[in-house]
Amino acid sequence: VNSASSDNIITVFDDPENFNVKHQLQNKWTLWFTKPPSGKQDWNELLKEVITFESVEEFWGIYNNITPASELAQKSDYHLFKTGVRPEWEDVQNKHGGRWAYTFKNSKANDEVWLHLMLAAIGETLEDDDDNEVMGVNVNIRKAFWRVGLWTRTAGQSPKGKAAEGADPKESQKRLERLGKAFKEVLQLPAQDMVEFAGHAESAHTGSSRAKAKYSL
Amino acid sequence: ETAKRVEPAEPTPGMQALKSARFLQIKQSTAYPDGIKSPNPALNEAKKARAYDKDFLLQFQKVFKEKPTIDWDQKVKDTLGPGDEPGSARGGSINSAR
Numbered sequence: 325v326n327s328a329s330s331d332n333i334i335t336v337f338d339d340p341e342n343f344n345v346k347h348q349l350q351n352k353w354t355l356w357f358t359k360p361p362s363g364k365q366d367w368n369e370l371l372k373e374v375i376t377f378e379s380v381e382e383f384w385g386i387y388n389n390i391t392p393a394s395e396l397a398q399k400s401d402y403h404l405f406k407t408g409v410r411p412e413w414e415d416v417q418n419k420h421g422g423r424w425a426y427t428f429k430n431s432k433a434n435d436e437v438w439l440h441l442m443l444a445a446i447g448e449t450l451e452d453d454d455d456n457e458v459m460g461v462n463v464n465i466r467k468a469f470w471r472v473g474l475w476t477r478t479a480g481q482s483p484k485g486k487a488a489e490g491a492d493p494k495e496s497q498k499r500l501e502r503l504g505k506a507f508k509e510v511l512q513l514p515a516q517d518m519v520e521f522a523g524h525a526e527s528a529h530t531g532s533s534r535a536k537a538k539y540s541l
Numbered sequence: 542e543t544a545k546r547v548e549p550a551e552p553t554p555g556m557q558a559l560k561s562a563r564f565l566q567i568k569q570s571t572a573y574p575d576g577i578k579s580p581n582p583a584l585n586e587a588k589k590a591r592a593y594d595k596d597f598l599l600q601f602q603k604v605f606k607e608k609p610t611i612d613w614d615q616k617v618k619d620t621l622g623p624g625d626e627p628g629s630a631r632g633g634s635i636n637s638a639r
Contacts, residue, residue, distance in 0.1 A: 333565070333571060333572075335565075335571065335573060335574075336558075336601065336604055336605050337573055337574050337577045337600070337604060338574055339558075340555055340558075340604055340605055340607075341553075341554040341555050341558060342554065342558055343558050343559075343562055344558070344561070344562050344563065345562050345563055345564070345565040345571075346559065346562040346563070346564060346565065347564075347565055347591075347593065348564040348565070348591060349591060349593075350590040350591040350592070357620055357621050359621070372620045374616075374617075374620050374621075375609060377609075379559075379562075379564070380593065380598060380601055381559055381562070381601065381605050382559065382609065383598075383601075384601045384602055384604075384605045384606070385559065385605055385606070385607045385608060385609050386609055387602075388602070388605070388606045389606070389607075389608045389609070389613060389614075389617070390617055390621070391617070391621055396621075400621075440595060443593075443595050443598045443599070444595065446593075446598075447592060447593035447594060447595065447597075447598055448588065448590045448591065448592040448593070449584065449592060449593075449594060449595070452588075453588050453589045453590055
């Protein structure tokens, strides 16, 4: 430790009440919550921004003081997205994207799985520096299952008429497959359990989130 | 509103520390207390980004438990809390007496 940088550095591990440095994340993140519908609201009104943060310490202050996924009611979602991206297909930044997803066939979420997925996102361990695919992660609590997702910027194809914008479908597919592999590792799934990728455009077209998987790993 | 809690008027020392703390410089070598692991150096050599491995991040879980703001419990209740329909959500249960 050189003396210049060790001057007066107090981390949260030294003193949780008087620390003077915090650990910055590469990106700012916003936590969103989808409330279960209770009548006639639009999905839009059910989607609420909870908080935005940009340090490791802030993340834990939030995580330690918010309802765990395992205690959420059916039809709730948490979404943790890069700040400035709405967790919706319709967001212009998600329009040409897709998501990796895995569905667990029990009704109670495993908090550790969701936590590890969030940590991989904010810790930037899911993708290579230049891949720039990760938009956010989410968890959906449903009646007989729960599901985690990893939303991506591209979906392995040039958007119609946009080939000139430099979106190479083959490169996109390679990035997405690397990402899917990392996603599966974070979830610690056995090899035979498949994570599946679908483009948002296809999902929107079929009118449900059960679009035919485009890739599976 | 009998269940309404009285919030502390002042931020806690931990909240204030979080607010005033500066960002640690990325290449700043930090001496963590004994038993605390630094972020995986291999990860940070391989990446330009600020990257933190799971084991490093998990060390904070039991150490930093401050609520983000003094009105946080109310905010969680308002944002996650039950809708109009009774029993439609269980948000806010972390603060209930159960």
